[in-house]
Amino acid sequence: MSHLRYTIKRLLQAIPVLIGITSITFLLINAMPGSPVEVMLGPTASEELIAAAEERYGFNQPIHVRYVKYILAALGGDLGRSIHYGVPVTTKILERLPVTLLLLASSFAFALSVAIPLGIVSARRRNQPVDHGSRVVSLIGVSTPNFWIGLLLIIVFGYHLQVLPSNGLVMPLTPISEVEGATSRLDVLVQTVRSLIMPTIALGTLQMAAVSRIERSSMLEVLGRDYINLARAFGVKESVITRKHAFRNAQLPVVTIIGLQLTSALGGAVLTETVFNINGMGRLIIQAVRTQDYALIMGTTLFFGVMFVIGTLLTDLTYAYLDPRVTYEGED
């Protein structure tokens, strides 16, 4: 099957998943105490007023009718209006999305750039001090709550040493006048990097640890294969074997783990953004739940779901690229 056909097939398979995500969220929101209209009008509103508003916004219709209406509107890019912010949900999401994407991208970059070399070195020097050290680091990494790492970093680098900002995230394209003490675009970028360091480490540590564990075991397995021994017998240098023969073949399980880590990273973003007071998607969803902002909860959940589906899709396509043997012929 060609890559294009496979891509189309995977896209089609994502449809039932998205329907599932939206209907589960829709049902959960409907199970919440109090109707959106009551929240919107406040506790003093009269019953007639509530009834009239429900009529007007269509909340008196049966749930499946509202669901279908919501989906049709969502397909047209309309996710409703946020009661709390008084703006369309899409506007709010688009405003917050780049922040979370930047945070996710930088934490994955951090995780991979540390984890892959660490895993390879660990596998090549198995049971040596380097290996033990890196295994202990990854064990601690997968066992530590990311928000706690955030708190410790703030205590040490934010409060004690006062070298890094512990609040908020400066986006690279923020107008220069809005960034404190910045006189040029370069200053803004420096601020961006400085404000990214701690959240990146807090969010990326778990990913780093998980990936390095898999990288190590996968490399170990590949380095023990016959064709590697054959290359050794031919006198190929160990560094060349690692780079040219073993590395690419060892990356399949790693790609799977990276894909799976995306969900936990999205969850972790909620916590990291809370700890560092970063106004991204994660904090938005918490605020939406706290303020019972129904349209916003629905919209953000849907968006998180879409991000995840895209992530899984990219993982699968990377798989096909990395291993030409993966053909998907027998797949259902």
Place this chain on the structure above:
Amino acid sequence: MAAETEETEDQEYESRVGASYMLSRLLQDTTARISLILIAIISGMALFAFIDAEFLDYRLAETYLYHPLRNNAGTRPLLPPVGLSNQFGEGVLAHPLGTDTRGRDLAVRLLYGSRIAIQIALVSTTIGVVVGTTVGAVSGYYGGWIDDVLMRFVEILYSIPFLVLVIAFMAAFGRELIYAMIGVSIISIPIFARLIRSEVLSIREETYVEAAQAAGVKDRNILLRHVIPNSFAPVVVQTTLQMGTNILIVAGLSFLGFGAQPPTPSWGQMLSIARNYMLPAPWFSVWPGLAILITVMAFNILGDGLRDTLDPRLEN
């Protein structure tokens, strides 16, 4: 003759896979041994906090510690741990780890927090294992449309970012701990369902299953007596690891305010209070996180140890 040799081989084989053999091999591993001891200590603390209620309350108030549920008048808030001093004064021996914002002893609150952590690990993981195993086993054993429907559903559960799912779930039903546990168990279901399904798919083809089918054994009995027990090794490993993961997730939820409600202490919730006192009382943020780290790490080490013991393929 032939029967005799087979019997001795059988015995040899038996002695290499039995539960006692597994345990003895597991105990040879120093790290696994340490993790078992740690889990035993934490569980002991949790059990103590669970059964004591009034007894502990009385005894601790009598001696030198303060009960976590009572707001003690005249106590000193934010005392530093022994050996440290801060603007609020010296640490005192009565509160080895210091006190919180209401002057409650942090060591005791940590001890009480262990109860919540162990409770979460046990309850949410058990629900996840039982439901997940059932779904996965049925799905893998019967195949066909049942498999299709169940697996699509599992995939959907798998695709919703878990923290978001649990938060939405708790917003709908309530912020109490029980809903956090149910929510977390729901997200554990797909993990076990997928794991056991793939195991069942290979076991289904084994001759002993065919033999049982030919002998007219009911499907339900084949599943319960032959298929599930034979696919349990990876489930045991995953269960142990999942306990750690679930403790982490619920700690995160409690940190966000979805979980054990004050005054009941949980480690995540303690951190969310400590967060507001990072400057004057940094140790307050250290202890609960350390407790989470140690507990989760103990489960992870045990899981790794079990994997090495239960899966002979990984021996080399």
